[in-house]
Amino acid sequence: MSVFLDAIGMITDLRVILGIFGGTLLGLVMGALPGLTAAMAIALLIPLTFGMGPILGMGMLLGAFCGSIAGGAVPAILLNIPGTPSSVATTLDGFPMARNGQAGQALGISIAASFIGGVIGAIFLIFLAPPIARFALAFGPAEFFALSIFGIVIIASVSSGSMIRGIVAGLLGLALATVGADPMTGALRFTGGQPALITGIDLLPALIGLFAVSQVMKDIADRSGISPSEFETPQEITAARPPWGLLGRAWKIISTSTVIGVIVGAIPGAGGSISSFMSYDQARRMSRAPEKFGTGHYEGLVASESSNNATAGGALIPMLTLGVPGEVATAVLMGGLTIQGVRPGPGLFEQQAVIFYGILLAFLLANVVMFLAQLVGIRLFVRILKVPLHLLIPLILLFCVIGVYGINGSVFELWLMLAFGILGYFLNRFGFGTAPVILGLILGGVAESNLRRGLLIFDGDLVAFATRPISATLLILAMAFVGMITVSNFKRNKKMLLYEDE
Amino acid sequence: MKVLPGRLIFDLVLLAILGWGIAQAYALPSTPTPGQLGAGSFPITIMLIAVPFMLVVLVQDVLALTHGVDSSDGGLTAVQLLGIAVVTILLTGYVALFERLGFLISTVTFLFLAMLACTHFLVPAPEERAWGRLILGSLAYAVAATAASFFVFSLGFGLTFP
Numbered sequence: 001m002s003v004f005l006d007a008i009g010m011i012t013d014l015r016v017i018l019g020i021f022g023g024t025l026l027g028l029v030m031g032a033l034p035g036l037t038a039a040m041a042i043a044l045l046i047p048l049t050f051g052m053g054p055i056l057g058m059g060m061l062l063g064a065f066c067g068s069i070a071g072g073a074v075p076a077i078l079l080n081i082p083g084t085p086s087s088v089a090t091t092l093d094g095f096p097m098a099r100n101g102q103a104g105q106a107l108g109i110s111i112a113a114s115f116i117g118g119v120i121g122a123i124f125l126i127f128l129a130p131p132i133a134r135f136a137l138a139f140g141p142a143e144f145f146a147l148s149i150f151g152i153v154i155i156a157s158v159s160s161g162s163m164i165r166g167i168v169a170g171l172l173g174l175a176l177a178t179v180g181a182d183p184m185t186g187a188l189r190f191t192g193g194q195p196a197l198i199t200g201i202d203l204l205p206a207l208i209g210l211f212a213v214s215q216v217m218k219d220i221a222d223r224s225g226i227s228p229s230e231f232e233t234p235q236e237i238t239a240a241r242p243p244w245g246l247l248g249r250a251w252k253i254i255s256t257s258t259v260i261g262v263i264v265g266a267i268p269g270a271g272g273s274i275s276s277f278m279s280y281d282q283a284r285r286m287s288r289a290p291e292k293f294g295t296g297h298y299e300g301l302v303a304s305e306s307s308n309n310a311t312a313g314g315a316l317i318p319m320l321t322l323g324v325p326g327e328v329a330t331a332v333l334m335g336g337l338t339i340q341g342v343r344p345g346p347g348l349f350e351q352q353a354v355i356f357y358g359i360l361l362a363f364l365l366a367n368v369v370m371f372l373a374q375l376v377g378i379r380l381f382v383r384i385l386k387v388p389l390h391l392l393i394p395l396i397l398l399f400c401v402i403g404v405y406g407i408n409g410s411v412f413e414l415w416l417m418l419a420f421g422i423l424g425y426f427l428n429r430f431g432f433g434t435a436p437v438i439l440g441l442i443l444g445g446v447a448e449s450n451l452r453r454g455l456l457i458f459d460g461d462l463v464a465f466a467t468r469p470i471s472a473t474l475l476i477l478a479m480a481f482v483g484m485i486t487v488s489n490f491k492r493n494k495k496m497l498l499y500e501d502e
Numbered sequence: 503m504k505v506l507p508g509r510l511i512f513d514l515v516l517l518a519i520l521g522w523g524i525a526q527a528y529a530l531p532s533t534p535t536p537g538q539l540g541a542g543s544f545p546i547t548i549m550l551i552a553v554p555f556m557l558v559v560l561v562q563d564v565l566a567l568t569h570g571v572d573s574s575d576g577g578l579t580a581v582q583l584l585g586i587a588v589v590t591i592l593l594t595g596y597v598a599l600f601e602r603l604g605f606l607i608s609t610v611t612f613l614f615l616a617m618l619a620c621t622h623f624l625v626p627a628p629e630e631r632a633w634g635r636l637i638l639g640s641l642a643y644a645v646a647a648t649a650a651s652f653f654v655f656s657l658g659f660g661l662t663f664p
Contacts, residue, residue: 164558168516171552175523178545187531187541190523213593217586221578224585224623390624394616395647397593398609402651405600406661414597422590430509448544455538 007357010055011365019052020362023060024369025377027067031083032075032381033392036215038068038084038329039435043211044396046204046336047403054340054355059362061336065329066118066366069312070374073110073305074381078103086308089276093304096296105243107382109298110305111374112242113254117306118367120258121265121313125320126360128266129349132321133356136346141454142464146471146478147345148447151324153478155331156436157485169432173440174447176201183449196412205404205413206441207335209420210427210434211328212400216393217425223389242375243298250302253283261307265314275314279307309367316363320344320356323443328435335438507567508578513560520556524549585623592616605663606648613644 010016023045030041041064049057072083077094090110097106139147152174156166179190180200191197247254257279264275283303284293293300318324323345325331334344342348342355349356374381404417424434451465458464466472523545530542596612603611617640655661 162559162562164555164562168552168555168559171548171555172516174548175520175545175552178548182530182541184539185531185533185541189530189541189545190526217589220585220589220620220623221582224579224582388625390617390620391643393589393620393624394613394644397589397596397616398613398647398651401593401596401600402655402661405663406655409662411597411601414600418590418593418597421593425586426508426512430512451544452539460538 003353004357006354007361010354010358011059011361013056016056016059016362017365017369019049019056020059020063020366020369021373023063024067024366024373025063027064027069028071028370028373028377028381029067029384030064031068031071032384033083033387033389036219036392036396037211038065038072039211039332040215040396041065041068042329042332042336043207044399044403046207046339047406049336049340050204050407054342054352055358055362057340058337058342058355058359059366061333062359062363063366063369065333066309066312066363066370067373068329069309070111070114070118070305070370071381072308073114074107074378075385077106077110077301078382078385086276086311087304089280089304089308090301092280092294093297093300096294097298097301100296102296104241105298106301107378108242109247109301111371111378112244112247113302113305114309114374115367115371116247116254117258117261117309118312118370119364120255120306121262121310122360122364122367123313124262124310125313125316125363129317129321129356129360132317133346133349136321137350139346139470140468141450141457142468142471143474144345144450145447145454145465146474147322147324148443148450150474150478151322151443152436152439152447154324154481155327155439156433157481162431163482163485165430165432166436169427169434170436170440172432173437173442174444175440176206176437177441177444178448183445184452194412196410200445201416201441202408202413203335203339203438203441204407205417206420207332207339207438208400208404209417210424210438211332212396213417213421214424214428214434216396216400217421218428219389219393246298247302250299253279253286253299253303254306256282256286257303257307258310261310262314264307265311266317267314275311276304276308279303313363316359320348320359321346323446325435325439328433331435331439331442335442338442507563509563510560510567513556513563517553517556517560520549520553524553581623585619588619588623589616592619601664606652609648609651610644613647614640617643 026045027038027041030036030044031038042061045060045064049060052060069084069086072087073090073094074083076082076087076090077098080091080095082088082091094106094110097103152170153167156170157163177200179197181188181198188198260279260282261275264278280293280300280303283299284290287293287297287299289297289299315325315327315330319330319334321344323334323343325334337344337359342352342359400417401414404413405411407413424437427434427437454465455462466475527542527545527549530540532540532542592612592615596608599608599611602608618636621636621640652663656663
């Protein structure tokens with residue numbers, strides 16, 4: 001209990017509240033701008049949080065995480081362009097509502113539903129994370145090794161279009177993690193005589209290169225030569241007040257959608273887009289007016305928005321307790337926490353319990369801040385949609401350079417960032433994905449050191465890794481997941497071939 | 503002569519990197535203790551696992567290409583390619599000159615050129631575009647953004663710039 005009270009004390013610090021507010025604002029802005037992602041928002045914020053206390057830094061990152069998910073609803077409603085993948089389902093009823101002249105009400109519903117979903121997700125996180133973390137305390141080298149493999153397999157399987165390409169990207173990340181001095185013998189590996197690489201590849205240039213620089217390149221490629229007239233201009237709104245009465249009538253939909261959101265979010269690999277579509281579908285089944293869905297019906301919007309924000313809380317459960325992020329944004333968030341000196345996983349709960357609870361509470365607070373910021377500043381976020389990309393891109397690149405250089409004052413790390421940016425662009429372009437690379441880079445050291453420590457303990461017996469109950473279960477789960485994805489890909493390809501034949 | 507598609511080149515580059523990595527890892531000292539892993543064992547294992555996966559990817563891409571179902575390679579137009587190349591060159595120049603010219607001069611130059619490039623690629627305008635106004639506007643933007651970021655990051659966050 002005293003740990004929990006200490007965590008409350010840390011969270012109620014004014015600097016932490018301001019940090020969460022700043023992170024949330026940046027997240028809302030980035031989420032509202034189509035083409036800029038939640039992962040990019042977090043990656044750009046990481047350098048700023050360096051040197052801050054862990055709770056303040058993590059509060060900012062969590063604020064950006066929450067804000068970018070909620071911010072994605074603004075262009076989804078006003079422009080029919082989802083700001084983030086998890087707000088795709090929001091366009092189905094949000095945009096028709098805006099076209100029917102109810103843009104303010106649609107935004108109000110979205111703000112309130114996001115808040116309710118986010119808070120309930122955070123409460124689930126607060127209650128479910130500690131018991132899972134306690135269970136994970138029994139983990140030894142074999143279990144940690146299996147967990148690393150499990151995490152990489154999961155993210156490799158789901159974060160790119162093809163599982164094989166995702167696995168290649170994950171293995172690439174693992175290989176990059178071996179650059180530097182060998183943890184056991186000190187022998188230098190793949191450093192090419194570069195002293196800056198002796199301690200390994202720094203996570204920050206990799207994160208910013210893979211998620212911010214590569215995204216800028218993608219935006220340039222996607223939008224070059226496209227006439228501005230092809231983008232719609234958002235309509236002006238004067239206010240976005242949540243219609244609480246309407247939301248009260250949709251309580252069944254809200255509660256079902258948030259539960260779906262949390263459960264789907266906690267499953268590694270599933271994400272906000274899946275949960276919001278599942279909730280949307282469930283809401284249509286529960287509704288008294290299912291025929292109105294897709295024409296601008298508030299229940300569809302409520303289902304989608306409450307669900308995708310609840311997913312954020314669910315997604316933090318495996319990331320914080322097991323160190324297994326389920327999708328791209330949480331993988332980047334995990335990278336940010338690692339840079340802060342906080343390594344998510346069972347050890348976090350055991351060794352830094354106050355920080356562990358602090359993160360949970362910071363997430364809850366971030367949702368409250370997100371709600372207030374959106375209520376007050378919704379007109380600003382609508383205006384942000386009008387900021388042209390050609391003004392933003394040079395600034396984003398400048399922040400990338402400042403962020404990476406500012407930490408160690410190393411130009412070599414700027415070259416690394418650029419190299420990772422180019423690599424990331426091609427990895428995304430050719431369907432490999434960048435999230436498995438970063439996870440491989442984070443978990444590579446954990447996997448190797450635990451494998452070697454385990455081999456020392458088990459007298460060089462590799463079989464012991466597969467016979468201990470928890471590690472065996474994790475390895476079987478990883479293989480089952482690969483099997484499941486393979487079968488589903490096979491079925492999908494077969495279906496596509498049938499369509500082509502027809 | 504038909505040019506080798508980008509995705510095949512990328513696959514081959516990744517394979518070459520893996521081959522180089524395996525050769526480098528084999529040269530690392532091995533462990534004298536039986537049953538234990540040497541410095542090169544883990545990276546060799548990782549890269550040896552990656553090679554067959556990469557070969558499958560290569561075969562998939564070759565098959566997709568020969569069956570004419572390759573969609574992503576055909577997407578990049580000359581303008582898009584040029585856009586990516588220009589941004590990469592600008593960023594390369596910025597990084598190369600960052601310490602030599604110092605933060606203020608290199609950043610103003612980078613922002614000014616990046617702004618012009620982004621306007622050119624992202625805002626296709628009629629031929630009568632007022633270049634004079636655009637250049638002045640970009641210069642003002644570059645100076646203002648550099649000054650603001652310098653004060654915010656050096657005074658606000660205590661960062662030391664060259």
